[in-house]
Amino acid sequence: MSYAVWGWGAPDEAPTAADLAAVAPVVQEATGVAVQAPEAPRPAPGLPPSRRLAGLPPSLRALASDDPVDRARHGLGRSYRDVVRGLRGDVPHAPDLVLRPRDEADVAAVLDWASEAGAPLVPFGGGTSVVGGVEPVGLDAPVSLDLQRLTGLVEVDAASRAVQLRAGTLGPDAERALRPHGLTLRFYPQSFERSTVGGWVATRAAGHFSTGPVHVDDLVESVRAVTPVGLWESRRLPGSGAGPSPDRALLGSEGTLGVVTSAWLRAQPRPAHRWAATLAAPDLATGAAAVRALVQSGLRPATTRLVDARESALTGTLATGEAALVLGLESLHAPLDHDAATALEVCRDAGLRVVESGAVASGGGRGASAEAWRSTFVRAPYLRESLVLLGVLVETFETAVTWDRLDALVADVTAAVTDALARVCGGGTVTCRLTHAYPDGAAPYFTVTAPARRGAELAQWAEVKAAGAEALAAAGGTITHHHAVGRDHRPWYDAQRPAPFAAALAAGKRALDPAGVLNPGVLLG
Secondary structure, rough: HHHHHOOOOOOOOOOOOOHHHHHHHHHHHHHHHOOOOOOOOOOOOOOOOOOOOOOOOOOHHEEEEEHHHHHHHHOOOOOOOHHHHHHOOOOOOOOOOOEEEOOOHHHHHHHHHHHOOOOOOOEOOOOOOOOOOOOOOOOOEEOOOOOEOOOOOOEEEEOOOOEEOOOOHHHHHHHHHHHHHHHHHOOOOOOOOOOEEEHHHHHHOOOOOOOOOOOOHHHHHEEEEEOEEEEEEOOOOOOEEEEEEEEHHOOOOOOOOEEEEEEEEEOOOOOOOEEEEEEEEEEEHHHHHHHHHOOOOOOOOOOEEEOHHHHHHHHHOOOOOEEEEEEEEOOOOOOOOOHHHHHHHHHOOOOOOEEEEEEOOOOOOOOOOHHHHHHHHHHHHHHHHHHHHHHHHEEEEEEEEEEHHHHHHHHHHHHHHHHHHHEEEEEEEEEEEEEEOOOOOOOEEEEEEEEOOOOHHHHHHHHHHHHHHHHHHOOOOOOOOOOOOOOOHHHHHHHOOOHHHHHHHHHHHHHHHOOOOEOOOOOOO
């Protein structure tokens, strides 16, 4: 099966036999899961000819692709379930056609045609969804609307420190475009390499910085989108009290209300001063208390990534049997000596010990522990592919909860998922880290590894996933902090949202998309 269909990176980044042979003993030792002989990707079955292509207006023919590999790539996201199916050539819901608009006029023309033809449209950015957000399940000859041609920096407002970027712009391309202007978005989700500005907005994505501007919500100044009934563009404002926010309606709408074509985002100069430390905590709860003290102290550290002892050992951050706190500070102008001393004092008072600390030089200079954590974070999607090929079930899920319920949620979810792993997989491990922190709560992120039974992985995954989701809901957490809803989280999202809000959202959907062609089955319907 083409790596382009199931893999995270470029074709030349696919795991080789030598790569798998090298990583297998490391994986087995680190996770305790007995690896299996590497699985060879299988070819994809043939797809039926496109039904929509012949009915396209001549003006849209140049935008269309019915290539089977292209269609298969747009039929899967990048969840564990997607990787398993993709490498086996199982793409059960490939779109009938892929359309790549060149500009907003093309987007409007596609929406007009789709509404008239009753063709379901699934907007597609980088295709990095891990929650079934881009898979056109149960739709009649669906069309994938790929926005990769709508790319690039449109305008820079230096006075306001704001930039307009087209929706198809990839994270690295956005940063390269801003560098000559001395600006950065300071927004780096784990999917940064492959995800797009429009995808960030549509899914309410979060970057890897733990505090401050965490969600893309915090960066959005204005959003421009095309809907089936017209153009939607909010006024650029630093803030407004004029009724419900038009931007907030589009943020997290996941392509159901309109197609995001560009956004004005708040940027900032690149930090002049950076400082990092790694601290050890006796356990996750003690570390969490330290994180709470930090974010409630007014320091606003850039990074407060707390990983439990098992994950700390797995990532090479700490091998001492302690939880690890990777702490970072940044400043545009002022030196960080005073804030760093205060942060270390807060952590020591909470019962943590300092492993390493110091200023970070431009382009590197982090301590060994912090660099080990960062490397693991960046390479995680690639490592997951190797794990899948070696017969390891690996899944992640995340949530957010207020501080008063954090410890109980972590304990309850860990217990529920561990029990499910014992029933379904015969064992496995659950680790936890805090990815984001707020004055009133935090975002726990769980990682699951277990032995997979080849041929039964999807059933195993579904049961473990459901156990985790039910436990999150029962403990008072949200079904997702930054992975979006997609199709995988719909049952728990439906239960989480208030009924009057659901009715209002459905009414808005009917007004904006009368034919119901925009991403049916996500959020609504």
